[in-house]
Amino acid sequence: IKSIHDFGGLEPAMDYLRKLQKNNVGPSASTGALVPKVDKGELLVSNSDLQMSFANREAMPNQDIFFPAKEGNAPTSFSQPYAAGLVRGGPQQENAQKLLDYLISPEAQELISDTGGGFPSRTDVTPEGEYAERARKAMEGVEIFTPDWKTIDKELDAYLEAWRQATGS
Numbered sequence: 222i223k224s225i226h227d228f229g230g231l232e233p234a235m236d237y238l239r240k241l242q243k244n245n246v247g248p249s250a251s252t253g254a255l256v257p258k259v260d261k262g263e264l265l266v267s268n269s270d271l272q273m274s275f276a277n278r279e280a281m282p283n284q285d286i287f288f289p290a291k292e293g294n295a296p297t298s299f300s301q302p303y304a305a306g307l308v309r310g311g312p313q314q315e316n317a318q319k320l321l322d323y324l325i326s327p328e329a330q331e332l333i334s335d336t337g338g339g340f341p342s343r344t345d346v347t348p349e350g351e352y353a354e355r356a357r358k359a360m361e362g363v364e365i366f367t368p369d370w371k372t373i374d375k376e377l378d379a380y381l382e383a384w385r386q387a388t389g390s
Contacts, residue, residue, distance in 0.1 A: 222368050227290070227297055231380065235387040242388045259284050270301075275356060276338040288363050295364045300340075302370075 224234035246264060249255050255267035256274065260281035274286050288296030305324065307317050323329050330341035334353035341348055373380070384390065 222373065223297065223299065225380070226299075226366055226368070227294070231383055235383050238384065239387040245388070256281060256284055271298075271356070271359065272339045275352065275359075286359050295362060297364045297366055298360075299366050299368055 224237055225231055228234045228237055252267065252269045253273060255264060256269055256277060258264040259267050260283045262283070269286075271286065274284060278284065288298055290296040305321055307314060307321070311317065325343065327343065327346050330343045330346040331348050333339050333341045334348040334356060335350040338352060340356065347353075
C-alpha cells in the first residue's frame with residue numbers, strides 16, 4: 222500500500238519491490254523476528270511497525286526507526302486499522318459495550334501511549350508522557366496518508382498477485 226502510494230501506482234511500486242527483493246534474506250516468521258537481527262548487526266535494515274519498534278527499544282537499543290522516502294519527497298506512513306466490536310448473541314453484551322465505550326473514551330485514549338505503547342485512535346486526544354514524546358519525535362516530518370480502502374478491497378487479489386510475481390513469494 223505504501224509503495225503504491227509513494228511510487229504513484231502499482232507498476233512502479235512492483236518495480237521497486239522487485240529491486241528490493243534482491244536483498245531479501247529469506248522468509249521470516251514475522252517482522253518481530255527480524256528486529257533482533259538488526260539490533261545484533263546481522264541485518265542492516267528490516268521492516269517493522271512503529272508500535273512494535275518502540276515497545277522493544279529498551280531491550281534492543283541498537284535499532285533506529287526511520288521512514289523511507291523517494292528523493293525530494295517527505296516520508297510517508299499510514300495507520301493500519303484495527304477493529305473491535307460486539308459478537309451478536311455473545312455473553313455479557315452490556316459489559317462488553319461498556320468496555321468498548323471506555324476504550325474509546327478520551328480518558329482511556331490518553332493512557333494509550335504510555336501504557337499500551339501505541340497511538341490514540343481519536344484525533345482529539347494528545348497523549349502526554351515519555352513514550353508519547355518519543356513517538357511524536359519519530360513522526361516529525363512524516364506525512365500520514367489515508368489509503369482508499371474500498372479500492373484496496375476491490376483490487377486486493379490483483380495487488381497480491383503483482384506482489385507475488387515481483388517478489389517471488
